[in-house]
Amino acid sequence: MAEEVIGSITTAVTAMVADRAVSKIVENFNQQTxxxxxxxxxxxxxxxxxxxxEVSEKRAIKSASLIKWRDKLIEAASRGEEVLPAFPQRAAALSGMARSVITALFSSDEEVKQLDGAVEALEKESANIGEFIALLRPDRSLELVQ
Incomplete structure (x- = not known):
């Protein structure tokens, strides 16, 4: 009878540990995804x-504001590019989401925080990028002067 009780307890503990392990794996996978x-x-x-x-650098920009705007874009891109080396180099055969999942699985929490910050900064800086591009159009400068 004692053996049955010990067996039941062992089974219950094993099931609980397994359940927690599976939950942790699923949680980790969701975070990595x-x-x-x-x-x-x-x-x-x-x-x-x-x-x-690249497009803006091919234009002769005379507006100090547009140059400042471009400089902010350059800074944001640099910040994003600094984060990429923290992730393992991707194999050429991998593409899209499969590549990203693999790189994310090998990243630390600190690297993921840096990634979050970089994405947030780039999204902020690129929010009105369409306006910036429109202001670069040569015919647009004539409209602004008139």
């Missing part, structure tokens, strides 16, 4: 901002 999505978002924002910077 969120980080993978953030990493993918960072890459998209960097591409968008870099493209805008």
């Amino acid at each position: 969120a980080a993978a999505k953030k990493l993918q978002r960072l890459e998209q924002l960097l591409m968008r901002i870099r493209s805008t910077i």
